[in-house]
Amino acid sequence: MKKVLWFRRDLRVDDSMLLATEGEVLPIFIFDTNILNTLEKDDKRISFIFEQVTKLKAELQALGLDLAIFYGTPLEVFTYLKALGFGEVYVSVDYDSYARKRDEEIAELLSFYPLNDCYLFEPMEVLKKDGTPYLVFTPYYRACKELYTKFYVLGYKRGEQRLSTFDYSVLWSIKDGVKTSLPLTLDALGFERTNVELLSPQKTLERFAPKIDKYAIERDFLDIDAASHLSVHLRFGTISIREVVRFLVQLKAQGHETEPFFRQLIFREFYAYLLYHFPKLAWENYKYNPPTSNDTEAYKRFINAQTGYPLVDAAVMELLTTGVMHNRARMVVGSFFTKHLMLPWQQGEAFFAKHLLDYDASANVLSWQWCAGTGIDPQPYFRIFNPYSQSLKFDKEARYIKRFLPQLQSIPAALLHKEAYFMTQDIAGYPRPIIGHDSARKRFLSCFA
Ligand SMILES: Cc1cc2nc3c(=O)[nH]c(=O)nc-3n(C[C@H](O)[C@H](O)[C@H](O)COP(=O)(O)OP(=O)(O)OC[C@H]3O[C@@H](n4cnc5c(N)ncnc54)[C@H](O)[C@@H]3O)c2cc1C
Structure with a gap:
């Protein structure tokens, strides 16, 4: 069966679960009009994503693969791909309410394989003894640490893959079942280029390494550059969470204090975990309904x-x-x-x-x-x-x-x-x-x- 590898929050080739699959593959990225149509034309993120997607395409080409880039709704794109004979789609998990609804729709169309590539732990893996989710961070953190072994952070190696025949040279707009080719430019998406100054993920780690011992005491100071600046890279998966933890493991082996930073990474896991288990948190209060004004x-x-x-x-x-x-x-x-x-x-x-x-x-x-x-x-x-x-x-x-x-x-x-x-x-x-x-x-x- 031909596999679609749908890159979303994992825009990289190193340590990628998508690239560890085997067989005939069509790597794709979708500029989703459901999202794009709600944004300002100078949204910095689209410029950043466009740059990362272009980089990903070049890196895939260097591996003998490529990236088909689409402009449209995921539903329209997958309806079109299904008609071409693609029956399986592999993705990394995404737990926000729009993503879940979108994925459910696509899963009705094709066989859908979610991969836990954005986080260390799966939401159903860390549960209390009674099988319910943790509601407090510290016991959740303890449970994660008990569960953790080095196998959680092993890097993923490239699988035996063959690239599906496709025209990868343009941006494909899919609308009302009609496919139109557009130039592969930000302009064609209707967005302006904005400057996003961000070091590469590896440079970001390198810069952070000498600061790790002071992270716990200095991270709160607004006038000290003590934090890692990894959040954008973790958000778009331009670095794998496993690579970040491997970097910590190395520093720890050299005698550095890595726990406070690891704790923050587990906060990231905890919040994703809570949203997975309690999707209504996206709009509803869990505890009180505090007084609000509409000033x-x-x-x-x-x-x-x-x-x-x-x-x-x-x-x-x-x-x-x-x-x-x-x-x-x-x-x-x-x-x-x-x-x-x-x-x-x-x-x-x-x-x-x-x-x-x-x-x-x-x-x-x-x-x-x-x-x-x-x-x-x-x-x-x-x-x-x-x-x-x-x-x-x-x-x-x-x-x-x-x-x-x-x-x-x-x-x-x-x-x-x-x-x-x-x-x-x-x-x-x-x-x-x-x-x-x-x-x-x-x-x-x-x-x-
Ligand atoms: C009101 C509010 C809104 C926030 N919105 C976001 C958001 O949309 N996206 C986002 O990534 N973070 C968010 N955070 C958490 C935190 O502010 C950022 O992750 C952090 O400032 C990013 O900088 P850094 O990568 O240098 O962090 P570092 O201090 O170096 O932390 C390392 C990583 O740990 C994770 N992390 C750290 N703190 C938290 C936290 N409190 N909750 C969850 N993960 C954490 C992030 O992935 C971060 O990159 C929010 C915090 C607050 C209080």
Whole structure:
């Protein structure tokens, strides 16, 4: 049977489960119009994906394979491929609600083989003694560590594969059953090129290696580059999770402290696991239904980095200009959005989803529910970050704030952590705080009670 290898969250040739299959294969990538049609034309992710897909195609060619690239809905593409005699499709798993619905549709059409290529553990593999899923991270983490052996991270080798005959030279648009050839350009997809500055996955690991011992203490500091910057690569599978863990195993053997970083990788697994077991988490609160407001003015000020809280606005500017946001800043912003502004976490999640290069439904939804205090194993609802004390602690010299809010450049760092300063001063190009920290805190807690 001819196999379709559908690349999605695994855009690489090294250590690839798809490439470990055997027989006659048609490697494909689909620029899915169901998704593309909802995006802005300058969406950074499409530029990034296009670049990675082009690179993947060249790497497959070097292996004697190729990549057929389609533009259309997966349903239309697979209906067309089925008519050509393809009966099996291999994919790596994807657990968000759109992906699950999409995959169910395709599984009705062809034999569908999901491969656990994005994560170390399978969702049904890590269960409590009573067979139900873990709801708290620490016991889940312990269970993962008990289960883990080196076999989980062995690399996948290329299978004996023959490339199916196909015209790989163009972009195939499939619409209403009609196939049209388009040039293989970003322009043909209707998107503009945007610059995404990202090191290759291997360079990213190399840069991170000397920082690993200090990761646990420094990762929260906004003005220190202590994190790995692997999230975009993990999101699109430009590196395999097994390779990242093999890299940790090597560092550990050399006496380095790798556990805190491994723990974060297991957080990534945990969130995907929870979304798999509780798909409704994508839109529904698990715990409480907190009070929310529909203050559109507050939302507008937030998305335009005009709340008058320097750390929050700097973080939003970081997101808008770079497509990423420091983890500590994401936590403060999530708390501020849901507690100070009392806006629904779903709106904040959607704003991040629109701009994050590393956007991943499970990590994003579960983290937003954690910030809002509504999810499984969330931050307690009464824990409300004070953005001023957070910046004093994690950005003492205000380097992060000043990088993303140049209008505050000339203000001494010490003042940038003082609410009273912002409440009383007129600052050119910067608004007064949208609400005082204490009144926001009291308002939220009294509404919650
Ligand atoms: C409100 C909010 C939204 C978030 N949205 C996303 C998202 O859409 N996509 C995403 O990948 N991460 C998300 N995170 C988690 C985290 O902020 C990013 O993974 C991290 O900042 C990426 O930078 P890094 O690769 O340098 O991380 P590192 O600190 O180097 O961590 C290594 C890897 O571990 C994983 N990881 C780390 N922290 C977490 C976490 N809290 N939850 C899940 N996985 C984690 C990521 O895959 C990351 O690449 C979110 C966090 C918050 C608080």
